[in-house]
Amino acid sequence: MFRDPRAMRVKAEDLRRDGRRIAVVPTMGALHDGHLALLRAARSAADVVILTIFVNPTQFGPGEDLASYPRDEAGDLAVARAAGIDLAFCPDAAAMYRPGSQTFVEVRELQKPLCGASRPGHFAGVATVVSKLFHITQPHVAVFGEKDYQQLAIIRRMVRDLDFAIEIASVPIVREPDGLALSSRNAYLSSEQRRSALSLSAGLAAAQAGFAAGERSAAALVAAATAPIAAAPGTRIDYAELRDAEELTPIDRVERPAVLALAVFVGTTRLIDNRVLG
Numbered sequence: 001m002f003r004d005p006r007a008m009r010v011k012a013e014d015l016r017r018d019g020r021r022i023a024v025v026p027t028m029g030a031l032h033d034g035h036l037a038l039l040r041a042a043r044s045a046a047d048v049v050i051l052t053i054f055v056n057p058t059q060f061g062p063g064e065d066l067a068s069y070p071r072d073e074a075g076d077l078a079v080a081r082a083a084g085i086d087l088a089f090c091p092d093a094a095a096m097y098r099p100g101s102q103t104f105v106e107v108r109e110l111q112k113p114l115c116g117a118s119r120p121g122h123f124a125g126v127a128t129v130v131s132k133l134f135h136i137t138q139p140h141v142a143v144f145g146e147k148d149y150q151q152l153a154i155i156r157r158m159v160r161d162l163d164f165a166i167e168i169a170s171v172p173i174v175r176e177p178d179g180l181a182l183s184s185r186n187a188y189l190s191s192e193q194r195r196s197a198l199s200l201s202a203g204l205a206a207a208q209a210g211f212a213a214g215e216r217s218a219a220a221l222v223a224a225a226t227a228p229i230a231a232a233p234g235t236r237i238d239y240a241e242l243r244d245a246e247e248l249t250p251i252d253r254v255e256r257p258a259v260l261a262l263a264v265f266v267g268t269t270r271l272i273d274n275r276v277l278g
């Protein structure tokens, strides 16, 4: 396991010199089956799989859960080894952000709506740390989950705009059998809150059913999605929006692929989920 960014980069450069194809899977740890699906996709896309675990302080806002975010590095590394990863990179914040760090990557428009509106600075933190992880791990391919839809869109755009020679692969949302999208933050939920949290996937399913039945009005599809959420105890909708799947711009009607994106507080835990329509 590497903690030092420089040592990791030297290792990655050696692997590339030897002609090995590298896949990286960036995570914040507290690994679950969603992360394992990413690792499997990485395994089938490359010779060497690098897992990164870093709870990135620059993507958390004041009052968010940076201090309490679930951390279990030893457990994660055991799970990851069993899943067949080759290398892990687990830096300390002080090594990633040296005193005087002042450079940030921003994807100007895609970072504005949805999670960017409720979490100012979040995506600049994400784009910056992902750029750094790319430089440090030197991957040919990087794997991200569709659970974080806006994040994936931002990383794809950043890679395109800044000419990173990296292929971005994505993995569909992994869910519990009852529909709840896997998330490290599900660990915060009581059993009652977990029941309420099912309203997110239920809302998305209701919108999908409406869409399949021919509904194309954004307002009607959003209303179908939010009805079960509003009816579940202890929930507060942060946003529920239907936007263009590519540009994340607002739409009135679904005429090309659109994403229905949700962020909902269940108690104090903020959960996100999404579904592409069309």
Ligand code: AMP
Binding pocket: 026, 027, 028, 029, 034, 035, 037, 038, 143, 144, 145, 146, 147, 148, 171, 172, 173, 174, 175, 181, 182, 183, 184
């Ligand atoms: P995180 O550790 O939560 O920052 O997530 C690390 C990566 O795992 C991101 O690319 C996420 O989109 C992905 N991920 C998290 N949860 C899921 C899930 N339920 N299904 C698929 N990918 C996921």
